[in-house]
Amino acid sequence: MRTGRLEAFSDGVLAIIITIMVLEMRAPLGDDLAALTPLLPVFLSYVLSFVYLGIYWNNHHHLLHATHRVSAGVLWANLHLLFWLSLIPFVTRWMGENHFAPAPTATYGFVLLMAAIAYFILQGRILATEGPASALAAALGRDLKGKASMALYLVAIPAAFALEWIAGAVYVLVALLWLIPDRRIERALASAGADAGSLQS
């Protein structure tokens, strides 16, 4: 129960970040369907960011579910993650309004990279308190998906200046990689629970 308020605060911030992005989609000026067309890139970047924030919420949910103790380091690592995620509405809007131009698209990737690094740090801090023999450590293993995502962002950022659609494709690819939520933790915990259950019975 020590993680309760940390989860509540993170949920609050994530809920606000995911919702205020839509505030930026100004109502179109015309009153026919054609008036929606210029909004299409803004809408697409909104969908992409919504999916990313959904992924972060999902994985954060699983990560903290496997956390038993919140240290000061975990609190700050969590705030650091929320900081980078809070910049997503800003870069989403910039990228959408400029029709995926190189600089905004690269900046979007940079914020995604920093959020991925912040998540990696948070995960490391939690692992440090849970210990290498914990269910969480077993579940994460070598965290190939996390490391691959960071490598892909590092490719996408410079690529945005050459061919911006490649960067966009990489962002979509990473999102698809993660859309399958982090079931490793779920599965490891379930089996740990089953073990505990068989011990109790």
Add this chain to the structure above:
Amino acid sequence: MRTGRLEAFSDGVLAIIITIMVLEMRAPLGDDLAALTPLLPVFLSYVLSFVYLGIYWNNHHHLLHATHRVSAGVLWANLHLLFWLSLIPFVTRWMGENHFAPAPTATYGFVLLMAAIAYFILQGRILATEGPASALAAALGRDLKGKASMALYLVAIPAAFALEWIAGAVYVLVALLWLIPDRRIERALASAGADAGSLQS
């Protein structure tokens, strides 16, 4: 208790969606009561959307109250529902500012339809984990109200282009249908609880 954080996050997003709509009602320019008149359609569309979001919160509350296990599919079905609901402030504003013109009114209905479909999917995912013999399955029965709503939206969307007031009337009608909250679940759970109670005593 597995549903706790899902409810908290959904509550956060719904609370923000329902509240930020009012941010779009800019203070009128004049300082007399007549200055409020041009805001009337904006206000009416705000009232309608507030009622719709209230209905979704209410039914979501009952649905998750009857849910015992949250799978990855449920998490994503829930985020999918929140995505369509998050577009309601956008279409509310567009419809209100354009005095219920055909295209915005039809788009409003389209978002309502997608939200209804998303709710239907979420319900299906939860039913799949709860099983056909669960109290929830019994409570929902054939879900006539849910299916009727979707059929009515499908009528209203094209109707908006012919006679926009018909679409508006349909939206109000569907809201009235649901204003009577989903007491089937409440009743079924209460009777299940009574059974459990009589077993315990």
Add this chain to the structure above:
Amino acid sequence: MRTGRLEAFSDGVLAIIITIMVLEMRAPLGDDLAALTPLLPVFLSYVLSFVYLGIYWNNHHHLLHATHRVSAGVLWANLHLLFWLSLIPFVTRWMGENHFAPAPTATYGFVLLMAAIAYFILQGRILATEGPASALAAALGRDLKGKASMALYLVAIPAAFALEWIAGAVYVLVALLWLIPDRRIERALASAGADAGSLQS
């Protein structure tokens, strides 16, 4: 525990309402202290509304603390209250930007009146489920403060058109009346708890 999610949702909406008002205080154009002067009426109306929303949160907190069962009627009465409270940022801004002109000041009072009526209805619905012999019924008594507030708003609204400062003074007076939070409930519950305690010992 049945009231848990109702409280969480209400807290979310109230937290957003109380916070987004400050979003309306645009940063002044100049960079000296004199640039703050034109913001003074906006700031004063913000302080007044912050206090009002704080009072509502406080009393809502006490009211739901004494509630044991949430019926469908209570859910909708609560949403109805949140609807009127959600209009406070709108009227706060209008009143502040127009330096407490008659029509915005009267409209502000109208929204306060409707919120007071909505609170009265919510209280009535909860009393109906708790019963006339409940601790809550004893605590509220004849609810003189609630009725006096509504009467004072009814005086202030027309008064705003004659002498706007009288309306403003009445709003401040009602706020002061309530700043002493609804300790009747707190006290009655404490004594009920003490009784229960003495029964247990």
Add this chain to the structure above:
Amino acid sequence: MRTGRLEAFSDGVLAIIITIMVLEMRAPLGDDLAALTPLLPVFLSYVLSFVYLGIYWNNHHHLLHATHRVSAGVLWANLHLLFWLSLIPFVTRWMGENHFAPAPTATYGFVLLMAAIAYFILQGRILATEGPASALAAALGRDLKGKASMALYLVAIPAAFALEWIAGAVYVLVALLWLIPDRRIERALASAGADAGSLQS
């Protein structure tokens, strides 16, 4: 558990305050990296305020964790703190948009000072209900860090009119002082818990 809803409401307000600041960072007009340059002071003031709000959330979390009873005085002292914190987005924006000009920088310090005083009052109210022999009282001791912060703000506010960078440096210094979270409470509670544990075993 009496503190539950107070924490939830405070978390909601703090989550919104910390998140809406980013709404004020309008997307730059150009679509190249140079377009980000004018946003730098706005971004820096955002980072500073994010850190301050993170510190407040952290310390508030520890303070309420050590609180067992919420009186009416605590409720209002908490709302008073939230009031001053809610002004941080406003002064952050003003300071950032005016490139740390004297008056906005001094006003920023004034709001920080008022928030520090409000926190001091809240702490005092909680100490009054917990008693001088409580773990919290032992943990806070003479609260040198709290008092030093207020003294530093009092120096920084007039200094902003002479040399604004001194004020900025002081704000950063105070933030660094607090970035080490209030582990006194954590440590004292842990040792109290260990005592309780040894008593139980």
